[in-house]
Amino acid sequence: MTESTDLAFSVISPDADVIEAQALVIGVVKGDNGPELAPSVLDADSADAIEASLEDLGVTGAEDSLQRLPGYGDEGPGLIALAGLGSLPRTGPGRLDALRSAAGSAVRQLIGLDSVALNLPAETLSEVAALAEGAAYGAFFDPGQRTDEEIRSRRPVSDVAIVSGIDREAADEALARALVLGEAVDNARRLVNQAPNDLYPETFADRAVERVSGIDHVTCEILDEKDLEAGGFGGILGVGRGSARTPRLVKVDYNPDNARKSVALVGKGITFDSGGISLKPGASMMTMKCDMGGAAAVLNAVAAAGELELPVRVTGYLCIAENMPSGTATKPNDVLSMRGGKTVEVLNTDAEGRLVMADGLAYASESDPDYLLDVATLTGAQMVALGTRHSAVMGEEELRGRVIEASERAGEQFWPMPLPAHMRGELNTEAADLKNIGAGRNGGMLIAGLFLQEFVGESEGKKIPWAHLDIAGPAYNEGSPYGFVPKNGTGASVSTLVSLIEDLAD
Incomplete structure (x- = not known):
């Protein structure tokens, strides 16, 4: 839990019938021949249609980029968010860094929504952990001492579901650790932001x-x-x-x-x-x-x-x-x-x-x-x-x-x-x-x-x-x-x- 919001994590299977989140975040990789949609829970027709339109939509896959598209169907997320993964490495710390950054960037930029599903590449426990850490760091907002009610009422994402085939119980420890780290980073940021007369x-x-x-x-x-x-x-x-x-x-x-x-x-x-x-x-x-x-x-x-x-x-x-x-x-x-x-x-x-x-x-x-x-x-x-x-x-x-x-x-x-x-x-x-x-x-x-x-x-x-x-x-x-x-x-x-x-x- 952070001071910004009561943050909750869960892991949901890619085979779930319905993803109950306001936004579905899908990765876009900067490929050798242009942007490429990362594997996702989208059906083949929807995925092909989006991938064919990436360049026309100005989607590059660059790190820290996020483009919003309307959702599809009567059920499921009403928003699809395309998050840039850059030139995603296949293995190593660089891959985890890219996933951590993309998750954090997406959660940070989707402030105002209550729930988000991260459908970014997460096949291993370390990849799930990286997504959770990034999301925990990204779910931050400090209004300071601004009195504008619209600003003060802004709330970061509070419910983050990670789409992965990994066993949910196996991920519990990593998710709990991410929440502890998120709270620690959140508190450090707020202390630094505090006015020196306070x-x-x-x-x-x-x-x-x-x-x-x-x-x-x-x-x-x-x-x-x-x-x-x-x-x-x-x-x-x-x-x-x-x-x-x-x-x-x-x-x-x-x-x-x-x-x-x-x-x-x-x-x-x-x-x-x-x-x-x-x-x-x-x-x-x-x-x-x-x-x-x-x-x-x-x-x-x-x-x-x-x-x-x-x-x-x-x-x-x-x-x-x-x-x-x-x-x-x-x-x-x-x-x-x-x-x-x-x-x-x-x-x-x-x-x-x-x-x-x-x-x-x-x-x-x-x-x-x-x-x-x-x-x-x-x-x-x-x-x-x-x-x-x-x-x-x-x-x-x-x-x-x-x-x-x-x-x-x-x-x-x-x-x-x-x-x-x-x-x-x-x-x-x-x-x-x-x-x-x-x-x-x-x-x-x-x-x-x-x-x-x-x-x-x-x-x-x-x-x-x-x-x-x-x-x-x-x-x-x-x-x-x-x-x-x-x-x-x-x-x-x-x-x-x-x-x-x-x-x-x-």
């Missing part, structure tokens, strides 16, 4: 408690400014010092009795980033409510792990602050004492995310997890390097590879980036143990990763396996919706984190 450190902490309430084996602890002061969290306090809204650190812990591994997740939760004293240009502030996307992803990954009852202990650390300029704000050349005792000279207060994350990494390391990951909308350099649809992952080589493999299964795109040892010297300063920016603009994403690496702890004399996920571009979509991705908050990395936790459980 979502600030205190209220974000409250929302975290609310999100995990009722999930078995999940507890939530909030550290306020007094706790942070007593605990030596100089990075979080330093970033939040300029705001009237005091910072928080929220620890969300899923600890099942049968846990075989432990994973710590640290999320950047800057509820608004003005840049602080190093003030951003006005145009660059317009999307800075999204700078808590990492913390939103971590919160919902922990919640999903609990709801799926995974045999892994997953502990999330939400590092929450508001970065504002004022007479009390941290200044360039100030030196902060971080959790664990390291000192940092702040030369740019707009490089604040790494400061709160440093405290979180040091704190999470103290619990001696088997794996440690951080997730952050950390650098504009990430978007310069990889654009807006690929996230970056850095860190220990094996864990970095596992993140990439998990992202491929989840339908997200992560790209491996290095942490060059020769660049570490750019963080040296005579005023403290290190400074928070490098010598220039080059390699800014990598410099940030090298900074965070300094705060990863050791276990039995070795660095804890660690990965850094920079999701600055994919976390917030300023363009048009595509596939199952809406405009604004996207919920980036939630499904990858859950897939990784499942992998570690196995």
